[in-house]
Amino acid sequence: ALAHRAELHEAKLAIEKALKVVENHPNSSYYDDAVYVLGVSYFYTEQHAKAERRFREILANYGDSKFARDSRLYLAKSMLEQNDIDDAMAIFEELFTSDVSREFKSEAAMALGNYHFENEDFATAEQYYLAIRDSLGTGQEKRRAQRQIADGLFQQYRWTDALDAY
Numbered sequence: 001a002l003a004h005r006a007e008l009h010e011a012k013l014a015i016e017k018a019l020k021v022v023e024n025h026p027n028s029s030y031y032d033d034a035v036y037v038l039g040v041s042y043f044y045t046e047q048h049a050k051a052e053r054r055f056r057e058i059l060a061n062y063g064d065s066k067f068a069r070d071s072r073l074y075l076a077k078s079m080l081e082q083n084d085i086d087d088a089m090a091i092f093e094e095l096f097t098s099d100v101s102r103e104f105k106s107e108a109a110m111a112l113g114n115y116h117f118e119n120e121d122f123a124t125a126e127q128y129y130l131a132i133r134d135s136l137g138t139g140q141e142k143r144r145a146q147r148q149i150a151d152g153l154f155q156q157y158r159w160t161d162a163l164d165a166y
Contacts, residue, residue, distance in 0.1 A: 011041040032058060036067040043074055043081075052078040073104060080111065089115055096128075106136035113148060122152035 014037050021034035028034075039054030055075040058067055065071075076091035088111075095108035113128030125148065132145035150165035 008045060011045050014038075014041045015045070032062040032065045032067055035062075036065075036071065039071065039074055039078075043078055046081075048078045048081040052082065069100060069104065073107060076108075076111070085115070096131075102136050106132050106138075106141055109136060110141065110145070113145070117148060117152060120155070122156055126152055 018034040018037040018041065021028055021030055022038065025031065035054050035058050039051045039058065042048070042051035042054060052075060055071040055078060058065055058071040059075065062068065072091060073095060076088045076095070079085075079088035079091070092108040092111045092115075095104050096112060109128040109131050113125045113132070116122070116125035116128065129145040129149045129152075133142045133149070137145055146165065150162050153162035153165055
């Protein structure tokens with residue numbers, strides 16, 4: 001709990017500092033940096049509508065920014081947190097099928113897999129989890145994906161397959 005409070009305090013300080021740049025120096029070369037910091041800080045302080053606005057601002061006005069790719073991922077996450085499911089899934093699908101790093105593809109695949117899992121479309125979910133397990137994920141992500149595969153098999157009453165998968 002103490003670490004979480006410290007992180008929230010740091011995020012609030014980041015918001016204050018970034019707002020000074022955005023409000024007082026709109027022509028600064030650090031403007032897109034400040035907008036990105038605002039978006040991420042808003043996301044982690046659970047101000048998802050504000051985060052979404054900031055990520056949209058980066059994508060609309062700074063599409064070539066070094067923060068554009070990260071902003072797309074955070075935009076989808078912010079939308080998901082606000083239950084804008086269809087649009088969030090469209091962005092995750094775009095990231096999953098585009099030429100981005102394994103890290104981005106893995107995160108998009110996990111979001112897509114979890115969405116389909118929650119909607120009991122276990123076969124589709126499994127395809128995303130397999131992509132994480134077989135090529136995209138880190139060790140921990142691969143283990144999480146394998147666990148989801150096993151849980152999906154269990155939900156389908158495929159006991160032997162589930163046992164093998166665990």
